[in-house]
Amino acid sequence: MTQESGAIQEIQDKPLQIGDITLHSRLIVGTGKYKSFEETEQALAASGTEMVTVALRRVDFDAGDNLLNHIDTKKYIILPNTAGCYNADDAIRVSRLGREIGNSNLVKLEVLGDPDTLLPNPMETLKALKVLVKDGFTVMTYTNDDPVMAKVLEEEGSTVVMPAGAPIGSGQGILNPNNIRIILERAKVPIIVDAGVGTASDVTRAFELGCEAVLLNTGIAGAKDAVHMAIAMKHAAIAGRQAFLSGRIPKKLYANASSPALDF
Amino acid sequence: MMNKMKILLNGKSIELTDVQTVSQLLDSLDMKAGRVAVELNREIIRKESYESQAIQDGDEIEVLQFVGGGSR
Numbered sequence: 001m002t003q004e005s006g007a008i009q010e011i012q013d014k015p016l017q018i019g020d021i022t023l024h025s026r027l028i029v030g031t032g033k034y035k036s037f038e039e040t041e042q043a044l045a046a047s048g049t050e051m052v053t054v055a056l057r058r059v060d061f062d063a064g065d066n067l068l069n070h071i072d073t074k075k076y077i078i079l080p081n082t083a084g085c086y087n088a089d090d091a092i093r094v095s096r097l098g099r100e101i102g103n104s105n106l107v108k109l110e111v112l113g114d115p116d117t118l119l120p121n122p123m124e125t126l127k128a129l130k131v132l133v134k135d136g137f138t139v140m141t142y143t144n145d146d147p148v149m150a151k152v153l154e155e156e157g158s159t160v161v162m163p164a165g166a167p168i169g170s171g172q173g174i175l176n177p178n179n180i181r182i183i184l185e186r187a188k189v190p191i192i193v194d195a196g197v198g199t200a201s202d203v204t205r206a207f208e209l210g211c212e213a214v215l216l217n218t219g220i221a222g223a224k225d226a227v228h229m230a231i232a233m234k235h236a237a238i239a240g241r242q243a244f245l246s247g248r249i250p251k252k253l254y255a256n257a258s259s260p261a262l263d264f
Numbered sequence: 265m266m267n268k269m270k271i272l273l274n275g276k277s278i279e280l281t282d283v284q285t286v287s288q289l290l291d292s293l294d295m296k297a298g299r300v301a302v303e304l305n306r307e308i309i310r311k312e313s314y315e316s317q318a319i320q321d322g323d324e325i326e327v328l329q330f331v332g333g334g335s336r
Binding site for chain 2: 031053056078081
């Protein structure tokens with residue numbers, strides 16, 4: 001039973017496939033809210049992520065610098081998003097503009113309902129998805145944790161479906177794990193928890209439920225020490241994923257002794 | 265002879281001198297072609313067309329770039 005030499009390794013995980021993209025890290029990290037480009041670079045590196053999401057805005061010609069000067073596009077896959085869009089037309093426009101810069105068909109579609117809740121608008125999201133799929137995009141769609149909507153998005157060609165754990169930036173974790181479980185049980189496409197992650201255990205929880213990846217931003221960028229929180233998130237993802245692959249014990253109402261029930 | 269025109273760039277009215285194409289406009293703004301996306305009168309201009317795409321007086325041009333942002 002003793003281990004002669006070399007520690008037992010983690011379970012070899014298969015990479016996550018999104019369209020023609022292969023990811024080994026299962027964390028996707030946003031690039032907003034960092035104190036500086038330098039901190040952004042450090043936190044991304046510390047998280048071990050291979051895919052980073054970026055928003056699109058008018059150039060401020062007085063500012064001079066460009067985020068892409070600080071993100072190594074050989075190291076990270078750029079996932080343009082439609083953050084800030086409140087209707088399908090804007091989201092389609094932003095997706096197409098992002099394609100021009102990113103040279104890829106990848107887009108994170110998010111169409112929000114209102115600025116107070118930042119919850120998705122399902123009708124406009126669906127409308128945009130249909131157009132983008134026809135247009136050849138690989139769409140990663142942000143949605144509520146609604147099992148019916150998740151299925152509809154899958155059927156309409158969303159490459160992955162990304163339910164919110166909790167409202168964007170709220171840091172409340174996964175508020176309705178039952179819904180996430182139902183989404184997971186019925187899904188044929190990868191399910192990625194997007195939004196609401198506050199701390200490392202939230203990430204772990206998402207993977208324990210069976211999610212294929214987690215997308216987060218504020219949980220890292222808003223932490224007092226963003227770079228070390230990024231490291232914590234990396235380990236949380238590994239822990240949760242390994243626990244999921246290892247198969248947890250079922251929950252029981254009564255105790256179950258771990259010592260053998262033998263005579264003394 | 266100086267060639268002058270007025271355009272609306274990212275919502276601001278500016279005057280251009282001796283700029284005739286999208287490519288020249290980006291150069292004058294110190295923007296690299298691969299780092300931005302360009303809309304001319306609400307239509308996306310492909311990178312391949314920057315050199316040939318003429319700008320005219322009164323055009324509305326948007327220049328956009330990636331910024332930090334995600335699932336906030």
